[in-house]
Amino acid sequence: MKNLVLGTVQFGLNYGLTNKDGQVNIEEVFKILDYARANGVNTLDTASAYGEAEKILGSYNHISDFNVITKGVNTSNEKGLRDSIEKSLLNLNSQSLYAYLIHKFDDLKHNRNLVENLNAIKSEGFLKKIGVSLYNPEELEFILDNDTKLDIVQIPLNIFDQRFLAKNLLTEAKRKGIEIHIRSIYLQGLLLQPVDKLDLYFKPYIDLFERYSRFLKDNKINRIQAVCNFNNNLDFIDSIVFGVCSQDQLQDFIINNEISPCEKLDFSQFSSNIKDVIDPLTWKKNGLI
Numbered sequence: 001m002k003n004l005v006l007g008t009v010q011f012g013l014n015y016g017l018t019n020k021d022g023q024v025n026i027e028e029v030f031k032i033l034d035y036a037r038a039n040g041v042n043t044l045d046t047a048s049a050y051g052e053a054e055k056i057l058g059s060y061n062h063i064s065d066f067n068v069i070t071k072g073v074n075t076s077n078e079k080g081l082r083d084s085i086e087k088s089l090l091n092l093n094s095q096s097l098y099a100y101l102i103h104k105f106d107d108l109k110h111n112r113n114l115v116e117n118l119n120a121i122k123s124e125g126f127l128k129k130i131g132v133s134l135y136n137p138e139e140l141e142f143i144l145d146n147d148t149k150l151d152i153v154q155i156p157l158n159i160f161d162q163r164f165l166a167k168n169l170l171t172e173a174k175r176k177g178i179e180i181h182i183r184s185i186y187l188q189g190l191l192l193q194p195v196d197k198l199d200l201y202f203k204p205y206i207d208l209f210e211r212y213s214r215f216l217k218d219n220k221i222n223r224i225q226a227v228c229n230f231n232n233n234l235d236f237i238d239s240i241v242f243g244v245c246s247q248d249q250l251q252d253f254i255i256n257n258e259i260s261p262c263e264k265l266d267f268s269q270f271s272s273n274i275k276d277v278i279d280p281l282t283w284k285k286n287g288l289i
Helices: 026-038 053-059 076-094 106-108 113-121 137-145 161-175 201-220 221-232 249-260 278-283
Strands: 003-007 043-045 066-070 097-102 127-133 151-155 179-184 241-244
Touching: 003 026, 003 179, 026 053, 026 151, 026 161, 026 249, 043 221, 043 278, 053 161, 066 076, 066 106, 076 097, 076 113, 097 106, 097 151, 106 179, 113 127, 127 179, 137 161, 151 161, 161 179, 221 249
Parallel strands: 003 043, 003 241, 043 066, 066 097, 097 127, 127 151, 151 179, 179 241
Antiparallel strands: none
16 A cells, blocks of 8 residues: 555645535544544645645644645745745644645746755755655656756646656656655546536546446446555555545545555556646636636
8 A cells, every 4th residue: 555645735725626615624624634643644745825724734733643745835045945944834833844845846947956955954854855746747857857856756646647657757756766646646526526427618528437437337446446446556656645625535535445456457548638637727727616
């Protein structure tokens, strides 16, 4: 099994294509965190851009029991970067972080001193690891080609969006000692939606969804088990970031992750490069979210 990382964007924002309940209330957040602690989920993924998520996590009495990864919008000078990290530490009521990720690749690309400054702060003990959140394979190619000194890359990877599996990029990243975290495993809930519940936006691509539904039926697995089977059979992946909106959803995910078939299923037939299907930024531009 891969390491499970609980995503927290829903704790601070109304987030997700299929999230009809909005931002998770603080009482439910604490129930989720209690259940996570009791069931071996000991890493959290958050960001300064996730509304009040950092502060809500910082108000949880047992936050020190978790390894916390946060992401920040970085500045071109070391003082601004330090201020950003110190603010996150204050919000999280923590003395140090498991990891601090650059939230936008362009910040790294256009500011070569950024990684150097982060490594300097890391050497002082405030951060165990540093990294970057990526959106497309070309960004990872840049990091590998330039031998960028990072510990972690976080990438979108799921049954429909398998772009990062091409060109042996993940093999090369692991060869360089980079820890690989995947996110968007549900594609904002799209992979959990029955065909008859899909938004009309996806109607031009209905064949893909119908084929996927038939595949699940033929293999006698539910949608969460399929996602877990795909994730757990990925080579070179260290951690899986997933989000929930309730304790019940967390329990459901953990149970299905444990009982998902060990036999590797072939999901390659569902790989798509259609941005209308795999890219939430395209959804946003077109008014879907």
